[in-house]
Amino acid sequence: MINIKMPVLKKDHEWNEHLKKLREESYELRTAVQMLDYSEKCKDKNTLKDEGAAAACVLSEVLDVMQVCIGIIEKLLEKYPTMLKNAVMIHIEKLYQRGWKFRKWIQIEEE
Numbered sequence: 224m225i226n227i228k229m230p231v232l233k234k235d236h237e238w239n240e241h242l243k244k245l246r247e248e249s250y251e252l253r254t255a256v257q258m259l260d261y262s263e264k265c266k267d268k269n270t271l272k273d274e275g276a277a278a279a280c281v282l283s284e285v286l287d288v289m290q291v292c293i294g295i296i297e298k299l300l301e302k303y304p305t306m307l308k309n310a311v312m313i314h315i316e317k318l319y320q321r322g323w324k325f326r327k328w329i330q331i332e333e334e
């Protein structure tokens with residue numbers, strides 16, 4: 224069973240700072256995925272990159288993007304504290320309607 228915790232950072236950023244960070248981290252994640260894709264597909268052993276290191280880099284960037292999204296959620300909850308639960312229900316219904324099958328659930332619990 225996977226049990227991970229993600230922190231909510233102490234910050235009071237304006238929306239433009241959230242957007243700037245999201246842009247930066249999204250770009251880094253895209254770059255890391257492209258590098259992993261390259262290292263998986265590259266058959267030339269002389270130029271083959273370390274695939275494990277590339278995968279670790281992708282995970283690091285995914286967590287960076289998640290951290291930015293957690294900050295955005297936290298900022299919204301300060302003003303709209305009950306909005307998240309309904310938004311999640313609408314999101315899940317949207318996924319069902321689009322035909323997505325769920326492999327498993329990951330639970331996020333506020334301490």
Ligand SMILES: [Mg+2]
Binds near residue numbers: 248
């Ligand atoms: Mg990053």
